[in-house]
Amino acid sequence: MTFSPFHKFLNLIKPGNNDHARPLLNEKSICGLYYRAIQEPAPIVYFPQDLELYERIVMKVRDANLNNITRTACYIDFFKKHPEIQWSFLAHMVSRNAGYHMTDIRNNLLSHVLSKKEQKAIFSFLELCNSAIFQDVYPQLLLYEQWKNTGHSSFHLLKKFNVSIFMNSIWNDFLTTNNKQVLTIGLIMNEQHMIQKRILTDMKKPIGVEEWLFLLQDRLEFASILFPYGNQSPFSLAGLSVSHFEQVKRRILLGKKLYGILFHHSVFPSAYSFAINHSHSGSRADYWPHIYSKEDKINRLYSPTLCSVWDNMPSFTPSPADWFTDQPIEVMAPLMTMMMPYRFSMTRKWKALTSLLVKLKRD
DSSP states (O other): OOOOTTHHHHHHTOOOTTEEEEEOOOHHHHHHHHHHHHSOOOOOOOOHHHHHHHHHHHHHHHHHTTSHHHHHHHHHHHHHHOTTOHHHHHHHHHHHHHHHHHHHTTSTTHHHHSOHHHHHHHHHHHHHHHHHHHHHHHHHHHHHHHHHHHSOOOGGGGTTTTOOHHHHHHHHHHHHHOOHHHHHHHHHHHHHHHHIIIIIITSOOOTTHHHHHHIIIIIIOOOEEEEEESSSSSOEEEEEEOOOTTOHHHHHHHHHHHHHHHTSTTTHHHHHHHHHHSOOOSOGGGTOTTTEESSOOTTSEEOOOHHHHOOOOOOOOOOOOOTTTTOOGGGGGGGGEEEEESOOBOHHHHHHHHHHHHHHHHO
């Protein structure tokens, strides 16, 4: 049998009993993407119109990268105009959850468990990740919009935006094949590897982050990604619990599963309807107002809006290091499959958990 560099990796990501995997790209296609990404680039010459476009995009990114609310709105606005970029809707829904986690830190439960210093450290860490992803990906989306509107590609500017060379290959493939799934998984891979390299590895995590992740994942099981869907309130909840946050391969696998869930035929239409009809505030009352309240009420769980409990953080520029440098070909293995969990309803579990918390609050 011919040795494949992907066999070892695939053994690590075999679908569990709750997952269905289907083929996406074969090894030949993946090898082509890899070798096009690592080949020595030709010298780039930036013309005046390139620099003008670059400055316009820099200003748009700066104006939009204020906080979780503004970023989340940008993702859904982009998806409305360009529904073929499915990652943008996935990013919108995941970014909503990032906002929920930011405000959870200030709810009645966690604000009594964590010190003020720990609360600020955890918020800063979540905000940094949310901001870094936006700063990396939003220029890519705007360059795509420019190409779509003009027919002229300016993706050579990716290097100037410190976007990984990996994405040059992925975007060029998309412009040729229009393969939405490959682009989406490529973006999932890129953003998670970027976070791993520039934040989790190159920076020291704030004090309290490890404790928070352990508390939420292993004790309260609050660290879940939830997608409201259904045609009437109270909405059903689809999604998955987060675990092993520190492992980039597990985060990519989680992203692939969430992508499969969100664009499932039973979830996507009503999840999209929810997104465009319910502005994101950071409060869980956005999706379950019968359980949560933006004000502290006796018969509701307190879930404040983001802007009422956290100020905007000063802008931060992470390391420009390219995560793809010196990566072996095995790093491309997530592009071999799409993942779809057989079971993804979180409604019953979340209803039981929140009912218990409401009862404890009343008592």
